[in-house]
Amino acid sequence: GAVVSQHPSWVICKSGTSVKIECRSLDFQATTMFWYRQFPKQSLMLMATSNEGSKATYEQGVEKDKFLINHASLTLSTLTVTSAHPEDSSFYICSAPPGQRKGWPQHFGDGTRLSIL
Amino acid sequence: DAKTTQPTSMDCAEGRAANLPCNHSTISGNEYVYWYRQIHSQGPQYIIHGLKNNETNEMASLIITEDRKSSTLILPHATLRDTAVYYCIALTSGTYKYIFGTGTRLKVLA
Numbered sequence: 001g002a003v004v005s006q007h008p009s010w011v012i013c014k015s016g017t018s019v020k021i022e023c024r025s026l027d028f029q030a031t032t033m034f035w036y037r038q039f040p041k042q043s044l045m046l047m048a049t050s051n052e053g054s055k056a057t058y059e060q061g062v063e064k065d066k067f068l069i070n071h072a073s074l075t076l077s078t079l080t081v082t083s084a085h086p087e088d089s090s091f092y093i094c095s096a097p098p099g100q101r102k103g104w105p106q107h108f109g110d111g112t113r114l115s116i117l
Numbered sequence: 118d119a120k121t122t123q124p125t126s127m128d129c130a131e132g133r134a135a136n137l138p139c140n141h142s143t144i145s146g147n148e149y150v151y152w153y154r155q156i157h158s159q160g161p162q163y164i165i166h167g168l169k170n171n172e173t174n175e176m177a178s179l180i181i182t183e184d185r186k187s188s189t190l191i192l193p194h195a196t197l198r199d200t201a202v203y204y205c206i207a208l209t210s211g212t213y214k215y216i217f218g219t220g221t222r223l224k225v226l227a
Contacts, residue, residue, distance in 0.1 A: 006160075032213065043204075044161070044217040093160050097213040103149045103168065106213050108160035 003027055004096050006109030013084060014117055021079045021112045023050075023094030029074035030096035035067075038091040038111075050077040050094075084116045119144040119207035126222040129199075135192040137221050139205030142186040148209050150181060152190045154201040155220070161204065164190065195225045 003026040013019055023033055031052045036044040048069055049057040056069035066088075068080040077096075081088050091113050097106040122140040129135040141150060149168050153161040165172055165179045167188070172179040178191040192199055204220040 034213065034215070043219050046214065046216060049214065095215070103166065105151055105163045105166050107163060110160045111158070113158070
């Protein structure tokens, strides 16, 4: 079945560091991918839609200069948290729909836990 | 896309059927109902989806009412490993912008 892989699964960084998270579709091509953020005991919050070959679309309230998204190929989207601070510590999850099959569910990565010290 | 409403939490005895309801009273004719679950510190796992008819797979059954305003996810023989947060999402076919509600926190008790 369709698999989405995220890397790294866990990262701890000093405040002020920029952190890159990768999201890969392993056995299918994804022109669109999605990035979510989840704080403890809360639901997933959609941050942005990553579009292959074009600019990402950000949800209201999400700083596009803070969370840089690059979707340079049909199997890879990256989220870079720039100049990360402790309040950016969270669980980041990506997802991708497997092609154009009508109604078919999309698949999620296992998430990246980001801790900023 | 239709808003969904789910109970905040439920308990179920191990080995019994877990019935998780979801209300999607504003669902339109071309919106599918998807169910996912999230076990602690993992990404959401797809369970099942449907449009009009009831569906069954190796994980669960999905019962959709005739008016499509609500659905029930059934885990026929719950195990401790089914303890998770279960999310119901209603979404138009061809769009993938999932909006997650609060979900139902299911606790399976030994």
